[in-house]
Amino acid sequence: MSTPDANAREITFSEAINEALAEELRRDERVFIIGEDVAEAGTPFKVLSGLVQEFGPERVIDTPISEAGITGLGVGAAMTGMRPVVDIMFGDFVTLVMDQMVNQAAKVHYMSGGKLHVPIVMRTTMGATRRSAAQHSQSLHALLSHIPGLKVVVPSTPYDAKGLLKTAIRDDNPVAFFEDKMMYRLKGPVPVGEYTIPFGAADIKRSGADITIVATSSMVQVALGAAKLLEEIGISAEVIDPRTTKPLDKQTLIDSAKKTSRAIVVDEGYESYGVTAEIAAIIADGAFYYLDAPVKRMGAMDVPIPFSPALEDLTVPTEQDVVEMAKTLCGVV
Amino acid sequence: MSTPDANAREITFSEAINEALAEELRRDERVFIIGEDVAEAGTPFKVLSGLVQEFGPERVIDTPISEAGITGLGVGAAMTGMRPVVDIMFGDFVTLVMDQMVNQAAKVHYMSGGKLHVPIVMRTTMGATRRSAAQHSQSLHALLSHIPGLKVVVPSTPYDAKGLLKTAIRDDNPVAFFEDKMMYRLKGPVPVGEYTIPFGAADIKRSGADITIVATSSMVQVALGAAKLLEEIGISAEVIDPRTTKPLDKQTLIDSAKKTSRAIVVDEGYESYGVTAEIAAIIADGAFYYLDAPVKRMGAMDVPIPFSPALEDLTVPTEQDVVEMAKTLCGVV
Amino acid sequence: MSSMEKDKQKEIIDIELYLHMYQQMAKIRLFELEVNELYLSAKMPGLAHLYIGQEAVAVGVCEALTREDYITSTHRGHGHCLAKGAEVDRMFAELLGKEAGYCRGKGGSMHIADPESGNLGANAIVGGSAGIATGAGFAAKRLGNERVAVCFFGEGALGQGLLYEVMNLAQLWRLPVIYVCENNLYNEYTHYTETTAGELSARPQAFGMHTEIVDGQDVRAVYEATKRLVERARRGEGPAFLLCETYRYRGHHVGDIDRSYYRSKEEELDWETHRDPLKNLADWMLAQGLCDQRTLDQIQSDVEAEVKAGVEFALNTPYPDASEVDQHVYA
Amino acid sequence: MSSMEKDKQKEIIDIELYLHMYQQMAKIRLFELEVNELYLSAKMPGLAHLYIGQEAVAVGVCEALTREDYITSTHRGHGHCLAKGAEVDRMFAELLGKEAGYCRGKGGSMHIADPESGNLGANAIVGGSAGIATGAGFAAKRLGNERVAVCFFGEGALGQGLLYEVMNLAQLWRLPVIYVCENNLYNEYTHYTETTAGELSARPQAFGMHTEIVDGQDVRAVYEATKRLVERARRGEGPAFLLCETYRYRGHHVGDIDRSYYRSKEEELDWETHRDPLKNLADWMLAQGLCDQRTLDQIQSDVEAEVKAGVEFALNTPYPDASEVDQHVYA
Ligand SMILES: Cc1ncc(C[n+]2csc(CCOP(=O)(O)OP(=O)(O)O)c2C)c(N)n1
Ligand SMILES: Cc1ncc(C[n+]2csc(CCOP(=O)(O)OP(=O)(O)O)c2C)c(N)n1
Ligand SMILES: [Mg+2]
Numbered sequence A, B: 001m002s003t004p005d006a007n008a009r010e011i012t013f014s015e016a017i018n019e020a021l022a023e024e025l026r027r028d029e030r031v032f033i034i035g036e037d038v039a040e041a042g043t044p045f046k047v048l049s050g051l052v053q054e055f056g057p058e059r060v061i062d063t064p065i066s067e068a069g070i071t072g073l074g075v076g077a078a079m080t081g082m083r084p085v086v087d088i089m090f091g092d093f094v095t096l097v098m099d100q101m102v103n104q105a106a107k108v109h110y111m112s113g114g115k116l117h118v119p120i121v122m123r124t125t126m127g128a129t130r131r132s133a134a135q136h137s138q139s140l141h142a143l144l145s146h147i148p149g150l151k152v153v154v155p156s157t158p159y160d161a162k163g164l165l166k167t168a169i170r171d172d173n174p175v176a177f178f179e180d181k182m183m184y185r186l187k188g189p190v191p192v193g194e195y196t197i198p199f200g201a202a203d204i205k206r207s208g209a210d211i212t213i214v215a216t217s218s219m220v221q222v223a224l225g226a227a228k229l230l231e232e233i234g235i236s237a238e239v240i241d242p243r244t245t246k247p248l249d250k251q252t253l254i255d256s257a258k259k260t261s262r263a264i265v266v267d268e269g270y271e272s273y274g275v276t277a278e279i280a281a282i283i284a285d286g287a288f289y290y291l292d293a294p295v296k297r298m299g300a301m302d303v304p305i306p307f308s309p310a311l312e313d314l315t316v317p318t319e320q321d322v323v324e325m326a327k328t329l330c331g332v333v
Numbered sequence C, D: 001m002s003s004m005e006k007d008k009q010k011e012i013i014d015i016e017l018y019l020h021m022y023q024q025m026a027k028i029r030l031f032e033l034e035v036n037e038l039y040l041s042a043k044m045p046g047l048a049h050l051y052i053g054q055e056a057v058a059v060g061v062c063e064a065l066t067r068e069d070y071i072t073s074t075h076r077g078h079g080h081c082l083a084k085g086a087e088v089d090r091m092f093a094e095l096l097g098k099e100a101g102y103c104r105g106k107g108g109s110m111h112i113a114d115p116e117s118g119n120l121g122a123n124a125i126v127g128g129s130a131g132i133a134t135g136a137g138f139a140a141k142r143l144g145n146e147r148v149a150v151c152f153f154g155e156g157a158l159g160q161g162l163l164y165e166v167m168n169l170a171q172l173w174r175l176p177v178i179y180v181c182e183n184n185l186y187n188e189y190t191h192y193t194e195t196t197a198g199e200l201s202a203r204p205q206a207f208g209m210h211t212e213i214v215d216g217q218d219v220r221a222v223y224e225a226t227k228r229l230v231e232r233a234r235r236g237e238g239p240a241f242l243l244c245e246t247y248r249y250r251g252h253h254v255g256d257i258d259r260s261y262y263r264s265k266e267e268e269l270d271w272e273t274h275r276d277p278l279k280n281l282a283d284w285m286l287a288q289g290l291c292d293q294r295t296l297d298q299i300q301s302d303v304e305a306e307v308k309a310g311v312e313f314a315l316n317t318p319y320p321d322a323s324e325v326d327q328h329v330y331a
């Protein structure tokens, strides 16, 4: 279980992102940030506060409301010596940059026979329950995870967010980096010193013996909360965070399921044809002869996300939902 | 196994699509076709030949090269009394209409509390091995299958294509209709008379006892070919075609797997986070206590589709691949 | 009827029109102030983008439309919805996520739709409804129902490629669509001149589209301009682009309190004191002797009562039942 | 050096330039004819979009660029790639899907990229490379390497919203990007006037972008115009739009044989006989006494030999090994 040294200070998820960007902007002249209201405003989430003051408007660039245009510009700049970090305010807007990410960024290296590279990072958000309704609450990371040539990162803690973002910026491939906007204020230990976290290395957030809970992004917190409650009733849950859906650390997931013989996959994207499907299918196949129960999936409800608080909260998996599912799988009633 | 009466004539997949459109254009004044080179040219695949001659340029409309614009126009026209059939030439271009399909068409009915409807059909293509390279060969139906509010159709025969397209046009929801361009010349029996095929009803293309092969679109032909070869070595394969990935007829798939105790899922989309993941996960869960072997997935290789014939053919599942997989699952060597 | 009588009658009609526009603007202003209160008192879920300062655009445009004509709106859409005929009480109910809201609480502030008044819906994707409005105009032309479609959007939406794709289609096919661009000077926290190369009005003109620029704080001017463009459209003369110069008094959204880093208090004050659409119309009507102060005070108190009643209703009406969560995904 | 000597020298330089442009155009013409042969003889996988008739645009533009300058190309890209410096043999190899091709056979006709000659790649998404070219110009400006980026596209690409988004960015930030629009009159099988509202040249002008229109069949005119625009860009004066009036002699792609339903034989013949870029340059050079027929014949036979050798090489060089299929997915 990778974590910072004991004496690391506590900072928020938002601060961790900000630090990662600041350090990379300092380290590498070629890195720049481009997006809507990223400079003086520091984004509506204030995640980039202070960066334009240190690095100037030439490296922290406000743009028109042109998601496709700035992403396309980023792809071209990445192909010609720069390392752009494109800010797409809400994850829902990735629908606008799909051609640039899917048909351009993801394919240039392969189509050119390996001669061209596209070291671009697209930072965007995900996560519901913010009362922002159907077009500002989606978690669409599955759409990009489906595309060969792209890497997809879904950090769940300030520590992971910082280390993974630095890795993303140094990676020579296009990377989609999803930040759950509901976690920006989440605090966690982050070492003062420099570190990076490799892609494709799942992290065991909590080890356990009876059941494996694979969770991504904000659902990791939900899983950890559920694990605590389960412990009280004598069920030892192992919580695993893939950290990157692409590349995906299949072996760690499979090994854990083999050990516990039961697995639940929790992700905030729509359940159907989403991340839970891929991971559940991999575990059900890889741990087939070890499973005592079917692998269960818990994604966001397959509905456009409703505005009303009375409805929205029903669409996202909760600690209690996970606990109930775990109890059923473990035959506890 | 739904099929036409014995005395039905044989027509091509392309002719079946053309007939469905012509019949619906005749039946309903509100139906119109809009897309690039759909009129005189009848599309580059010639699928719409003759329609503009019968229905005129007011109902078979050539457009600028503006996929997002014409899809958006279609969404608005659908909301205000028309029934547009938007033609997106290559499935690879759905990347350009994602916002209109995902954030607009799919959500309008729900966001309006059920007051507005979007009866739009987006017809597009899929399928590789046409030597068209990475941006003209993808099968991206998984991207739309992930989105609540959309329905997704992947016909595998002329008979299904015609019946399902007529259903799509009459449906009050947005429908994405994927036609494998390599099947346009495929012939099959289609009755002369009027018929429609309901969504969410899988079709057992071939019944068998030893193994279930779930296949979509062009992969159904591959699965049937494999089933023939398997029969020769004494393996009886059941081939099931979901016909629509959304809604998905889970029960039929699960029941078949329960019966045969083995299952393979074959689809031409990228394997990771694709259609095979959803279907495999559903079967592995629903038939858990009946399976003698893990559910296996066979999708397109997770690579941008290469141009070179020497490479492209390696990226799509073949009859032989399916046969080998089936033999392994059945323990035959 | 003598021409003198005609003039007299026209004047009466005009007075009624002006007073009605004043009432509509006052209603929107008060509605939005109440929305802000609901936010500050933590009674409203999420955020809202207030229309305060831009009232003359929504009202001037919608007064020139019939109830059957279509509009599409934006994230800053309360004013458009009310001007097109939505009721205050059901608007508040939607903002609070209640079942009595226009969208049964499922849409919220950024997605209010009311087909009965021709409102095809607000949209939280900047420029996202440009295709919808163009399609509505397309349908109107095909069905021959004489309707026109108005697409409201902010100047920031001209950053979206979709706008150019559909303006080309609308002009090519002479669709009855009016693109109403509200230039309130800011894309969120960035001045539009930092995001706009060339003149905004040159964008539609590039497609040969009829384009007019109007003072968005003068409701009569907006009304007259729209009337002309609507008549053109109904006559089959095609689409038009109406660029309205306006200003939002408050923050980008209710939470945008400290704005000093992107605009000055002076600028805000200048617009509020010299270019307020309500004040300007009131002063003009009084100066022209078209009405007296009492009439205006009456309107004010009527509207206050309506808004007060509306918010009361909304606060006390129930949330949708949990069973609604997966209803209306499919028709 | 006396001004007379200067003139003499300049003339020599010009003659060399003209002859070189003639050779480049002849090479492209022959290359494409050979591509058509490969298709007809079923030796080439898939289809190809021939550049025949438009040679003066690619050659005139690329002659005004350095090898370090960038270009992005289209589905009709063979001419651009060759004009920017690609070799015939490796071009053919790519079209046949061979390992010796510029993209190891993985790209094919619509995706030839050759970073060594500044070619960032052809693109099969209409307008798809507009962002890439704009980004290359952005990088050039940031890195201060004096390079300019040329974005080639057909008039049909102006249907894509992306073009407007990036033209706004390029003009806003004064990026060294030249948008070269080849108006060959057709979007596939539809005449551009059926898809274009207003004037093509008004589109970039809407962003305040410097715009020029040139006879795309006159290679000297294209060269001179591009030279001016490149100098502007290098001086930091920003982007430009060059609209080239041209024509494709053959089908939209090699399989588009019967074209009678969308254009007349007369139209095709008229361009081929009166506005052929090779013929026009040759006639002019001869009339000016800048060269004799023998020189031109020599060029022709040199090019024929080069193309013949190139196709031979491509036909006999091996396909990539199967193990390559999943290489280069990630760097
Ligand atoms: C496609 C898209 N990009 C970004 C946003 C975030 N956003 C919401 S409002 C806004 C500014 C819009 O400015 P303008 O169009 O001028 O409208 P105004 O807010 O001034 O009324 C932005 C960037 C969005 N909602 N949609
Ligand atoms: C986004 C997109 N839409 C449609 C197509 C199919 N298509 C290929 S070429 C073409 C016509 C392009 O016309 P133009 O840009 O004028 O280039 P030209 O073929 O005349 O050189 C079309 C519609 C495509 N490749 N990409
Ligand atoms: Mg604005």
Ligand SMILES: [Mg+2]
Binding pocket: D154, D155, D156, D182, D183, D184, D185, D186, D187, D188
């Ligand atoms: Mg053209």
